Amino acid sequence: MLSSPLFHKLQSKAPQISLILITVIWGGSFLTVQYGLNYSTPIMLVGLRFAAAAIAVSLLSLKYLKSSNRYEIFAGFCIGAVIAIGYGTQTIGLQSISSSESAFLTALYVPLVPFFMWLCFKSRPHLMTWLGTALAFIGLVFLTGNGFGAIQLNFGQIITLLGSIAIAFEIILISYFASRVNLRRVTVLQLAFASLLCFLLAPLNGETALPAFEWPLFAVLCGLGLASAVIQLVMNWAQRMVDPSQAAIIYAGEPVWAAIIGRIAGERLAPLALLGGALVVFGVMLSEWRPKCLKALKK
Numbered sequence: 001m002l003s004s005p006l007f008h009k010l011q012s013k014a015p016q017i018s019l020i021l022i023t024v025i026w027g028g029s030f031l032t033v034q035y036g037l038n039y040s041t042p043i044m045l046v047g048l049r050f051a052a053a054a055i056a057v058s059l060l061s062l063k064y065l066k067s068s069n070r071y072e073i074f075a076g077f078c079i080g081a082v083i084a085i086g087y088g089t090q091t092i093g094l095q096s097i098s099s100s101e102s103a104f105l106t107a108l109y110v111p112l113v114p115f116f117m118w119l120c121f122k123s124r125p126h127l128m129t130w131l132g133t134a135l136a137f138i139g140l141v142f143l144t145g146n147g148f149g150a151i152q153l154n155f156g157q158i159i160t161l162l163g164s165i166a167i168a169f170e171i172i173l174i175s176y177f178a179s180r181v182n183l184r185r186v187t188v189l190q191l192a193f194a195s196l197l198c199f200l201l202a203p204l205n206g207e208t209a210l211p212a213f214e215w216p217l218f219a220v221l222c223g224l225g226l227a228s229a230v231i232q233l234v235m236n237w238a239q240r241m242v243d244p245s246q247a248a249i250i251y252a253g254e255p256v257w258a259a260i261i262g263r264i265a266g267e268r269l270a271p272l273a274l275l276g277g278a279l280v281v282f283g284v285m286l287s288e289w290r291p292k293c294l295k296a297l298k299k
Contacts, residue, residue, distance in 0.1 A: 015238035019250045020284070022234045027257025029227050032220055039217035041207040042091035047198030048210075050083070052225025054191035057233065061184035068185050075177040076189025082170040083190060084197035089163035092205055096156030105160040107140040107255065112168040113248035120172070125245045132287025133245065135279055136252040142276025171251070174235055175244040187232050249287045252280050 036045050058065065094102050111133050114125040125133075177186065202208070211217060239247055256277040 015241040016246075016250060018234050018238045019242060019247060020253060022231045023251060023253040024257045025227050026231060026251075026254040027259075028261050029224060030258045031261065032223055032227075036217060036220040036224065039214050039220070040211035041202070041205075042095065043088055043198055043202040043205050044207050044211055046084075046087045046091055047195050047202065048221050049224040049228055050087075050191050050195035050198065052221045053228035053232065054188055054195055056225050056229040057184065057188045057191060060229075061188055064182055064184040065188060067182075068189065072181045072185050073189060075173075075181050076186050077193050079170060079173050079177065079186070079190040080193025081197060082166045082173060083194040084201065086163045086166035086170055087194070088198055088201050089159045089166065093156040093160035093163065096154070097160065102156075102160050105157060106164045106167065107137065107252065108161065108164040109168040109171070110137045110140065110248050110252050112165060113171050114245035116168055116172060117245055125243070128289050128291070129243070129245045129249070129287050132249045132283045132285075134283075135286055136249045136283030139276040139279030139281075139283060140252055140255060142272050142279065168248070171239070171244050171248050175239045175242075175247070178236055178240040183233070183236050187229075187236050191228065191232060246287050249284050253284060256280050 033045070040048065090102060090106055093105075097105075114129060114133055117123045117125065235247075242250075259273060259277060
């Protein structure tokens with residue numbers, strides 16, 4: 001049974017399946033973050049979240065941490081910096097714009113990844129990747145209920161747009177460094193740098209003190225820390241084998257799962273949002289399809 005064609009097919013798609021599974025964790029963390037904001041200011045919460053994640057990965061990777069080299073430290077810093085900027089600016093933006101606006105603007109990383117890959121590395125994505133990207137982005141527009149007509153370029157929108165650019169580069173940099181570094185060491189380093197940089201950014205948002213210790217906050221940080229540790233480890237592993245443009249399309253499933261989990265928690269979804277979620281899923285599948293007719297045309 002283990003040698004069946006289906007098993008080999010699933011095994012070959014393990015990286016993509018793993019990325020899909022972490023979008024479920026990613027989407028589910030939204031309600032936890034909202035609850036945590038009752039006990040902490042936004043950037044401090046992000047900084048503590050990544051500090052907890054760094055500790056969690058460190059405990060699993062003690063034997064790997066003694067041999068870090070300069071290149072891995074450089075890789076960890078670069079990835080950690082864009083993680084801190086992406087999460088930090090997104091959270092700051094949420095203080096002045098709605099969550100649906102934030103979701104729409106952040107989702108711009110989906111078309112930005114293949115564009116930046118083409119611009120920076122001359123790596124032209126496959127036609128089906130472009131089609132999957134377009135379909136996933138249209139689905140996200142439906143899912144969040146916002147469009148370009150809602151953009152007025154106020155402070156919250158501009159800083160969230162900067163965050164979407166940072167998230168695009170996070171996906172690209174993870175793929176760029178993944179095959180060149182030790183997975184465990186760089187994951188610890190990027191989480192540690194992300195946490196440190198968030199604490200340095202916090203005063204710019206008027207956050208000058210750590211939140212008081214409370215058991216509910218401690219539980220939230222443990223949950224978010226473990227989730228972030230798993231997400232970053234899987235991203236670093238899977239993106240060794242998954243093209244960053246395709247990974248961006250898969251990550252578009254995060255708000256879909258957030259919406260589904262929100263619905264389970266009592267939120268209502270409009271029919272258009274359900275259609276949007278279906279389009280995102282279809283976009284992921286379309287990006288994987290390689291029609292024989294296109295191969296024939298290339299020849």
